[in-house]
Amino acid sequence: GESVGLHLPTLSVQEGDNSIINCAYSNSASDYFIWYKQESGKGPQFIIDIRSNMDKRQGQRVTVLLNKTVKHLSLQIAATQPGDSAVYFCAERETGRRALTFGSGTRLQVQP
Amino acid sequence: NAGVTQTPKFQVLKTGQSMTLQCAQDMNHNSMYWYRQDPGMGLRLIYYSASEGTTDKGEVPNGYNVSRLNKREFSLRLESAAPSQTSVYFCASTRLWEYEQYFGPGTRLTVT
Numbered sequence: 085g086e087s088v089g090l091h092l093p094t095l096s097v098q099e100g101d102n103s104i105i106n107c108a109y110s111n112s113a114s115d116y117f118i119w120y121k122q123e124s125g126k127g128p129q130f131i132i133d134i135r136s137n138m139d140k141r142q143g144q145r146v147t148v149l150l151n152k153t154v155k156h157l158s159l160q161i162a163a164t165q166p167g168d169s170a171v172y173f174c175a176e177r178e179t180g181r182r183a184l185t186f187g188s189g190t191r192l193q194v195q196p
Numbered sequence: 197n198a199g200v201t202q203t204p205k206f207q208v209l210k211t212g213q214s215m216t217l218q219c220a221q222d223m224n225h226n227s228m229y230w231y232r233q234d235p236g237m238g239l240r241l242i243y244y245s246a247s248e249g250t251t252d253k254g255e256v257p258n259g260y261n262v263s264r265l266n267k268r269e270f271s272l273r274l275e276s277a278a279p280s281q282t283s284v285y286f287c288a289s290t291r292l293w294e295y296e297q298y299f300g301p302g303t304r305l306t307v308t
Binding site for chain 2: 116118120125126127128129130133173175177182183184185186187188189
């Protein structure tokens with residue numbers, strides 16, 4: 085598959101542990117944030133999103149936390165599984181714009 | 197539904213050659229996008245089409261042109277390929293008034 089990010093920061097966790105992937109953003113005008121998962125050779129897949137009027141949102145095994153004071157976003161994955169191994173991207177949308185701005189990604193490696 | 201489809205999956209061009217990358221979606225989405233993904237740099241927006249009949253430049257439009265052929269199809273053209281355009285290209289689409297983008301599987305382009 086495609087080599088997506090040869091020099092990405094990498095988070096290595098044991099199967100069954102919880103994972104936390106962090107993302108800093110710089111645009112205080114961003115009002116919508118989204119996390120994507122990208123497996124090797126595939127396009128990004130939606131995981132979870134959050135609007136700026138919230139500070140926490142939960143999905144199935146995933147939680148996104150938003151701290152607007154320090155412009156920080158995190159993705160928590162509970163009971164990480166080998167199938168969670170992928171590159172994870174955060175993206176933000178500035179108020180009034182349609183397009184998303186993507187971060188550079190973090191590679192998650194799950195050790196069996 | 198096939199979702200977002202892209203052709204071709206792989207392409208090798210010589211410097212100066214031209215080609216068109218095709219994208220189609222069958223989800224009746226209004227907005228479509230073209231991104232490029234380089235190692236360690238996340239996804240960068242090339243062009244987008246908020247609705248049929250409109251196109252706008254993104255972050256890195258130089259060297260590219262687009263055509264929103266109809267509601268389903270959005271093509272990306274390289275008129276005179278350069279080695280700097282070696283990348284993986286992703287097409288995405290969204291529903292009107294939503295921001296979650298659905299991605300295609302990508303086209304890996306190499307320009308020699």
